[in-house]
Amino acid sequence: xxxxxxxxxxxxxxxxxxxxxxxxxxxxxxxxxxxxxxxxxxxxxxxxxxxxxxxxxxxxxxxxxxxxxxxxxxxxxxx
Amino acid sequence: xxxxxxxxxxxxxxxxxxxxxxxxxxxxxxxxxxxxxxxxxxxxxxxxxxxxxxxxxxxxxxxxxxxxxxxxxxxxxxxxxxxxxxxxxxxxxxxxxxxxxxxxxxxxxxxxxxxxxxxxxxxxxxxxxxxxxxxxxxxxxxxxxxxxxxxxxxxxxxxxxxxxxxxxxxxxxxxxxxxxxxxxxxxxxxxxxxxxxxxxxxxxxxxxxxxxxxxxxxxxxxxxxxxxxxxxxxxxxxxxxxxxxxxxxxxxxxxxxxxxxxxxxxxxxxxxxxxxxxxxxxxxxxxxxxxxxxxxxxxxxxxxxxxxxxxxxxxxxxxxxxxxxxxxxxxxxxxxxxxxxxxxxxxxxxxxxxxxxxxxxxxxxxxxxx
Ligand code: SF4
Numbered sequence: 001x002x003x004x005x006x007x008x009x010x011x012x013x014x015x016x017x018x019x020x021x022x023x024x025x026x027x028x029x030x031x032x033x034x035x036x037x038x039x040x041x042x043x044x045x046x047x048x049x050x051x052x053x054x055x056x057x058x059x060x061x062x063x064x065x066x067x068x069x070x071x072x073x074x075x076x077x078x079x
Numbered sequence: 080x081x082x083x084x085x086x087x088x089x090x091x092x093x094x095x096x097x098x099x100x101x102x103x104x105x106x107x108x109x110x111x112x113x114x115x116x117x118x119x120x121x122x123x124x125x126x127x128x129x130x131x132x133x134x135x136x137x138x139x140x141x142x143x144x145x146x147x148x149x150x151x152x153x154x155x156x157x158x159x160x161x162x163x164x165x166x167x168x169x170x171x172x173x174x175x176x177x178x179x180x181x182x183x184x185x186x187x188x189x190x191x192x193x194x195x196x197x198x199x200x201x202x203x204x205x206x207x208x209x210x211x212x213x214x215x216x217x218x219x220x221x222x223x224x225x226x227x228x229x230x231x232x233x234x235x236x237x238x239x240x241x242x243x244x245x246x247x248x249x250x251x252x253x254x255x256x257x258x259x260x261x262x263x264x265x266x267x268x269x270x271x272x273x274x275x276x277x278x279x280x281x282x283x284x285x286x287x288x289x290x291x292x293x294x295x296x297x298x299x300x301x302x303x304x305x306x307x308x309x310x311x312x313x314x315x316x317x318x319x320x321x322x323x324x325x326x327x328x329x330x331x332x333x334x335x336x337x338x339x340x341x342x343x344x345x346x347x348x349x350x351x352x353x354x355x356x357x358x359x360x361x362x363x364x365x366x367x368x369x370x371x372x373x374x375x376x377x378x379x380x381x382x383x384x385x386x387x388x389x390x391x392x393x394x395x396x397x398x399x400x401x402x403x404x405x406x407x408x409x410x411x412x413x414x415x416x417x418x419x420x421x422x423x424x425x426x427x428x429x430x431x432x433x434x435x436x437x438x439x440x441x442x443x444x445x446x447x448x449x
Binding site (some may be wrong): 023025026027028037039040041042044045046047048049052055057059060063066067070071073 | 090094098203235331342
């Protein structure tokens with residue numbers, strides 16, 4: 001969900017057009033535009049999109065290396 | 080709460096399954112891994128990930144479904160409060176159908192005239208208290224460190240705004256004590272934990288250091304999407320193969336080293352650890368939370384009620400399921416008398432319950448499994 005509006009310790013979190021009033025008491029540092037984790041009506045944390053991209057890039061790099069190693073092994077077995 | 084997209088990509092899931100297969104081939108002995116949290120259990124079932132596991136890797140469900148580990152006497156207490164003419168109960172939805180002693184439940188109490196309201200947030204229960212000033216609104220505080228800060232926040236709001244008729248019945252559980260108990264269980268012999276993302280958002284990755292330092296088991300914090308879960312399993316196997324257990328944080332987009340300090344501080348302000356009983360695990364020292372004595376005026380346990388002798392449902396093996404010593408099909412009542420429409424035990428009721436997850440997702444393939 002994304003925080004689309006905030007007033008003091010309350011805000012609006014939106015996902016696919018669905019809006020929900022959320023309390024910011026547990027995560028007062030969030031700002032409008034942040035991707036947030038919501039639990040039982042409270043924002044409990046921020047989702048860092050850059051970290052998500054980094055996690056994914058690292059994973060894909062590892063998987064690509066494994067694929068290459070597999071292909072090489074298969075190639076060697078064939079020759 | 081997971082989003083579609085790259086973390087659901089079948090190509091990555093398959094590639095990770097191959098990695099898991101390769102690592103499993105390097106294991107010195109079969110491995111038992113435990114997914115601690117009910118949300119993981121359901122995600123694993125939904126994506127069919129258990130079926131993709133090599134035969135020497137066992138993935139068992141753990142005690143992280145709050146409703147499931149709540150013992151029957153808590154429900155009896157909630158029902159007794161609900162039957163008081165001056166009390167309105169506010170609760171998360173999955174508690175109302177959980178069987179209490181003698182096949183009673185909050186749902187049945189409500190049919191007998193009790194005022195039981197399902198709420199989405201403790202704040203909604205607080206709003207109820209504001210709207211019903213002549214009644215006492217009791218919120219059923221069942222949950223782990225993810226949910227309890229939200230209850231602490233609602234209590235703080237009640238104090239700040241002078242809502243005197245809002246109380247909680249505290250049945251809170253802490254994560255660390257049962258994990259230690261499970262590691263010590265010689266029957267289970269758990270090698271690694273798949274740790275839930277959400278509670279880790281609150282607690283932080285460093286919280287789990289005891290798992291490696293004191294317990295010597297592998298650990299990974301993972302999100303709830305299929306790719307994240309597969310990545311988590313692969314990480315656990317890597318640690319076991321290398322014999323180098325650590326706490327890996329594969330959910331850094333949400334989980335920091337120190338966690339949510341605001342939430343931790345609120346928890347500490349309102350609650351203190353107490354010995355508490357768990358369905359399946361028995362009484363564990365300092366494994367629950369109680370309101371601090373100075374907040375006794377918020378404690379619904381102070382309201383007079385008479386409690387029946389607690390009786391767990393007959394034949395139900397939720398306890399063994401929660402300890403990971405059997406899978407749900409190992410219970411003779413599973414799908415024979417116990418199903419989500421007619422649950423006999425708590426594990427079949429909750430949306431996070433292990434028996435409910437297996438009934439929904441894993442019944443056809445594993446019906447013969449014990
Ligand atoms: S299948 Fe039903 S009776 Fe058996 S352990 Fe699960 S909840 Fe209890």
